[in-house]
Structures are given as structure tokens and as C-alpha cells.
Amino acid sequence: MDRIPILKMGPFLLVTIQVDLYDRLALTLENDLIGMVSKTGARGVLIDISAVSIVDSFMGRILGNIASMSRIMDAETVVVGMQPAVAITLVELGLTLQGVYTALDVEKGMELLQDKIGILEDSEKDEEEDPDDRND
């Protein structure tokens, strides 16, 4: 069966969708991603859809599902590279991609994820400031 490859890059997972997804493939990706978040403890998921020419309400729902599931597993999701025609169409269709962060391209998406995780880690560090932990 076909699968979309998921790459691990530090604390993040990277997915580049290069084909127009048919439903089974999209559902498999949803499953694989959540499994990988759990297995690797990833803190962020970056999904590049620059090669995707159609996002209908089904595909939109999959992206939303991935974001909500990842969030429950303590990872943020950023969708990058949406084509202008796809963005125009999504708005007219009435799809808002709730809970999904977006960025223009992979580079900006990575920065966004790093910012998000950075902020989280700083606040965690503040809480855990304890002299006994210094040697960790």
C-alpha cells in the first residue's frame, strides 16, 4: 500500500505531500503521524502541501484532525505552502482549518514551530529551576 513518508528532524516531524491524496492515503497519513508523534515524542508536525492542488472539505477535515490529535499529544501542527488558488477556494467553500497553524513556506513554518516550542520550554525551565537538577 502507498504511504506518505514522515521524516524526523530533531523534535519535529516533517511531511511533504507530493500527490493529490485519495481518502485511504489521507487516513493512513493521519494514523501514521499520530503513531509517530507518540513513538518519537515529537513536539511539532510540519505538513508541506505546496504540491497539493485541491483541498476539499474531506482533506481539510484530515488536516484539522491531525492538528487536534497532535495537540492532545503535546505537539503543534503547522501547514505550509498552500497555493493561492487553494486558499481562495477554501475561503469560498467555508473551510477555516481551525486549530491549524499556517506559514508561507517550510522555512517560516520551522521558525514558527521553534518559536512555539521555545516559549513552552522556557516556561518549563522556569518552573523546574532547582539546584539539584544542575548536573542533568
Next chain:
Amino acid sequence: MTKDTMQIVREQDVVPFRNRVRELSTKIGMSLVNQTKLITAASELVRNMLKYANGGKVMLETISKNAQSGIRLVFIDKGPGIADVQQAMRDGFSTGKSLGLGLPGAKRLVNEFDIKSTPGEGTTVTIIHWKHGR
């Protein structure tokens, strides 16, 4: 004028169907944004057909009016039909587990939209999208 019919009976038929619509709209020189709108609307409608009627068929043709060309797609299924079409055309209404954007969303994306449904007999949706979008 090209005229064509495609049977949609499985989820795997959606992608080749979308490609066929893209081919037709490219051939008449439709802009990318208009193509994307038409294909997305068509995708919503075939999904509806698969989900509620176990599939059906789509008639695809290029048409022209006042020197402008366009694409007409007719989605025909022999499913249970829609009891209240007005309600089904409202945003957020769904009898399935979807977002309820299919019908009203598809209507917003194309230039002309017509739906006829008879409970127990089936549903026919006709959409037209012009090359220049109006």
C-alpha cells in the same frame, strides 16, 4: 464539444475524475483559480454521491454561451434522495458525520448550481462554471 460520462462507484474513482475535470478545463483555457474552484466543487459532489448514494455517474461536457466557453457537470445518483433540499443547502447541516459544507460550499464555488431530488429515486446536481468565472 466534448461529452463524456464517468461512473463513480469507489473512493478510488475520485482522483481520476478530478483529473478528467482538470483536463477539460485546461483545454478551454480556464484560469487556475477557476479550475481549482470547479474541481473542488466537483470533488465535494462526488463525495456526497459516494457517501449517501453508493456512487452514481457524472456527465462532463464543454459548453458555450455568448462566445464564452465553460464546463457543465451533471451528477446523477439513484440513492435515497434528499427529503428537504432547502435544509440540505444550509451551511453546517449534515446527516452524515461531515462538516456539512458539501452542497452549500459547492454552490458558492461555481457559477450555476441546480439540484433536483426525489426521495426514493435519487438526486441530480448540475453545475456550470465559465472559463472567466462569470
